[in-house]
Amino acid sequence: MALPDQVSLLCRAIRKKGQLEAEKILGRAREEAEQMVQDAEQRVRQEHGLYLARRRQDAFQQARKLEDEASLKARQLILRAREELLQDLFQEARQQLASRRDGAGYPELLRSLALQGIRALAEERVWLQVSREDQSLLTQAFCRELEGLSGVGVDLFPEPAAISGGCLVYSVDKRILVDFSFSALLKRAQPRLRELLARELLEEQ
Numbered sequence: 724m725a726l727p728d729q730v731s732l733l734c735r736a737i738r739k740k741g742q743l744e745a746e747k748i749l750g751r752a753r754e755e756a757e758q759m760v761q762d763a764e765q766r767v768r769q770e771h772g773l774y775l776a777r778r779r780q781d782a783f784q785q786a787r788k789l790e791d792e793a794s795l796k797a798r799q800l801i802l803r804a805r806e807e808l809l810q811d812l813f814q815e816a817r818q819q820l821a822s823r824r825d826g827a828g829y830p831e832l833l834r835s836l837a838l839q840g841i842r843a844l845a846e847e848r849v850w851l852q853v854s855r856e857d858q859s860l861l862t863q864a865f866c867r868e869l870e871g872l873s874g875v876g877v878d879l880f881p882e883p884a885a886i887s888g889g890c891l892v893y894s895v896d897k898r899i900l901v902d903f904s905f906s907a908l909l910k911r912a913q914p915r916l917r918e919l920l921a922r923e924l925l926e927e928q
Contacts, residue, residue: 805920805921808920809913809916809917809920812916812920813909813913813916816909816912817887817905817909820887820888820905820908820909821887821888821905823888824856824887824888824905829860829888830860830865833853833857833860833888833889833890834865834868834869836889836890836903836908837851837869837877837890837892837903838869838872838873839903840890840891840892840901840902840903841869841873841875841877841892842873842875843892843901844892844893844894844899844901846875846894846895846899847875847876848875848876848877848878848895849875849876849877849878849892849893849894849895850878850879850880850892850893850894850895850897851866851869851877851878851879851880851890851891851892852879852880852882852883852884852890852891852892852893853880853883853884853886853889853890853891854883854884854885854886854887854888855883857888857890858879858883861879866878866879880893884904886904886905886906887904887905887906888904888905889903889904889905889907889908890903890904891903891904
């Protein structure tokens with residue numbers, strides 16, 4: 724049987740050992756807690772970084788989208804303005820041709836267009852058709868002059884053409900047509916006018 728002082732010593736030893744164990748447990752707990760806090764802070768930083776990266780990416784994509792939309796709208800506005808300008812040019816050209824038709828030099832212009840049409844058709848004999856207003860210009864002398872210049876037989880088409888000026892040239896069987904009317908001349912000039920206008924705009928830019 725243990726003596727009282729020995730019991731007391733034994734109890735103190737057990738208590739001391741328990742305290743040491745408790746301190747070890749508390750120490751490990753504190754270390755684990757600190758590690759958990761550090762891990763949590765790291766996750767927060769990572770998630771915050773990912774969040775910021777996503778926000779930056781979203782902002783970048785939104786900015787690109789707005790820039791693309793603005794560029795597209797600008798191009799559309801430029802194209803619309805260019806088309807409006809081109810239509811103004813065509814309208815001015817129509818007015819100039821109309822004024823030429825009422826001028827003293829129109830018979831000479833009509834003769835030149837008719838001669839070009841006759842040569843383009845490359846037939847031995849042709850029909851020449853003009854508007855109702857121009858039929859009075861196509862006299863026998865006018866046709867004979869064209870024949871002398873082209874070496875091709877020229878007959879006046881009996882019915883007037885629904886054109887504002889210029890002429891139509893048909894083969895004798897009416898299967899081939901060469902169109903030298905004002906509207907056809909303007910239509911054929913459109914690609915060239917577009918090219919010139921585009922070049923002018925590029926030089927201005």
